[in-house]
Amino acid sequence: MNTIFKTNDDLKKNDFFIFLPKTYKIAPINISDICKFEDLKEITSQKQVLLKNTLNFSGNVLLWGAKGMGKSTLVKSVIKYINIRYKKNYKLIEILNNNIGDLTEIVYELSKLNTKFIIFIDDISFKNNEDNFMYFKSLIEGSLLSHISNVKYYVTSNLRHLSHLGADSKFNDIEEKEASQNLVSLSDRFESWIGFYDSNQEQYLNMVKHYSKKASIEYSKELEKLAIQWSLEKGNFSGRSSYQFIKKFKKKTKS
Known part of the structure; x- marks a missing residue:
């Protein structure tokens, strides 16, 4: 019997969820007012890439780039579109940035279920020396949990590499090069990158x-x-x- 969802019926009847850390439960959310997939304009190529990736459930996706150009909306709308048009049963679970440390238990519980899940983390960014940076990097690729076949990560960020050195970081030339390589190593672990650019x-x-x-x-x-x-x-x-x-x-x- 599953214990991480608030009720067993929630998983059957809903497509969108959020993790609630205080109760350690995943609860459904009604987002009926989300902009439709068909109504997202001026991001045609981005829509095609994410649609294909999601239909095939083929890998983790990083959506990065300009603010306000539809990164988060596209993630939510493509799930709704696919579940209706293609009769899929994908579930989107949003995890807030400050709950990334709970992903081990969440993903382990999800691995027990015969359902495909997309874990959605919106507007993510790290500092190079942040604990969650190394933790999340391992979850994406390296950890035993990264091999679980029914869970993928869709992450949005204004930063291409999800992270920055931080204004207070002090490195010599060698250390700065190593730190920069470490930052890039996280974004490199995503199978698909989708860039968003300012419109005119x-x-x-x-x-x-x-x-x-x-x-x-x-x-x-x-x-x-x-x-x-x-x-x-x-x-x-x-x-x-x-x-x-x-x-x-x-x-x-x-x-």
């Missing part, structure tokens, strides 16, 4: 057009002007900004 104004407005159509909002020069003003306030042309703008505009017009 044209791409941003294409996303605004798409989301406005989905929200039954007429796209006009005035809406475009407001969207550009919004992006300037946000300081970027990201997919997140375009999505947030339309949500706010729709809410404002309803009130």
